[in-house]
Amino acid sequence: MSLYKEGIAYQYLKETKYDRESIFRRDDLGPMPRPPVYKNYPEAPRISLPRPAFEKTESLWSILNQRRSKRRYTIEPISVETLAKLLWAIQGITLSAPEYQFRTAPSAGALYPVETYLSVHHVLDVKQGIYHFNVLDFALEEVAWGNFSEHLIHAALDQAMVGRAAVLFIWTAVVLRSMQKYRNRCIRYIFTDAGHIAQNLQLAATSMGLGCCPVGAFYDDEINQLLGIDGEEETAIYLATVGNL
Numbered sequence: 001m002s003l004y005k006e007g008i009a010y011q012y013l014k015e016t017k018y019d020r021e022s023i024f025r026r027d028d029l030g031p032m033p034r035p036p037v038y039k040n041y042p043e044a045p046r047i048s049l050p051r052p053a054f055e056k057t058e059s060l061w062s063i064l065n066q067r068r069s070k071r072r073y074t075i076e077p078i079s080v081e082t083l084a085k086l087l088w089a090i091q092g093i094t095l096s097a098p099e100y101q102f103r104t105a106p107s108a109g110a111l112y113p114v115e116t117y118l119s120v121h122h123v124l125d126v127k128q129g130i131y132h133f134n135v136l137d138f139a140l141e142e143v144a145w146g147n148f149s150e151h152l153i154h155a156a157l158d159q160a161m162v163g164r165a166a167v168l169f170i171w172t173a174v175v176l177r178s179m180q181k182y183r184n185r186c187i188r189y190i191f192t193d194a195g196h197i198a199q200n201l202q203l204a205a206t207s208m209g210l211g212c213c214p215v216g217a218f219y220d221d222e223i224n225q226l227l228g229i230d231g232e233e234e235t236a237i238y239l240a241t242v243g244n245l
């Protein structure tokens with residue numbers, strides 16, 4: 001018997017397929033609250049990010065050709081302007097419509113379930129700590145002050161690059177933002193959204209001569225605890241390092 005076919009991976013894909021018969025059938029998940037599209041920390045000290053000035057870069061084709069996951073960084077800091085460009089590349093608002101603000105990366109249903117946190121290690125004029133990226137205000141909100149690199153290395157299965165990076169991007173999902181529309185199928189879209197965001201980060205980092213590496217190997221709840229999120233309604237889904245080469 002093929003036991004793997006009974007595991008949750010195959011079962012999830014099977015049970016969340018759209019087919020012409022079941023697509024409009026009511027599921028048994030009941031009514032769901034609709035969380036706000038934007039999360040913020042109104043009491044937190046904040047840093048307004050400089051609006052990026054976009055100087056000419058190499059062509060998209062050349063950047064695609066150069067993109068590689070790079071894991072060895074110097075401890076030379078990056079500037080806050082560079083950090084602002086990376087944040088704009090992943091979730092910058094590029095079009096405001098009455099009901100939605102559209103961003104640099106696509107999102108299923110324009111529901112934007114992914115939040116960005118940073119562990120800042122070496123960024124000029126930004127003290128070390130954990131920050132939340134406020135997308136709407138283009139600002140950083142301080143969640144915790146201090147150097148968490150050792151904790152994060154450990155949480156990422158002892159991957160040293162996580163601590164050596166100038167900054168670690170930590171992406172979380174606010175599951176209900178997507179689930180209230182897509183029900184159980186939302187998990188497919190949440191991770192697809194995160195992939196778009198991470199690719200934007202890698203391309204932007206490459207265009208500025210920085211190293212970047214996605215990180216999927218981590219102890220979920222060790223990251224969740226650090227961020228002060230519950231690991232259920234909001235949970236860490238993906239990380240990426242950025243540093244000077």
Ligand SMILES: Cc1cc2nc3c(=O)[nH]c(=O)nc-3n(C[C@H](O)[C@H](O)[C@H](O)COP(=O)(O)O)c2cc1C
Pocket residue numbers: 067068069070071159213214215216217
């Ligand atoms: C979802 C995902 C998770 C990954 N997790 C890790 C990781 O934990 N550690 C690591 O060193 N690289 C990680 N990588 C990077 C891959 O190893 C890398 O993309 C792959 O070897 C192909 O190399 P390239 O990105 O340079 O083309 C991850 C990549 C993806 C897309």
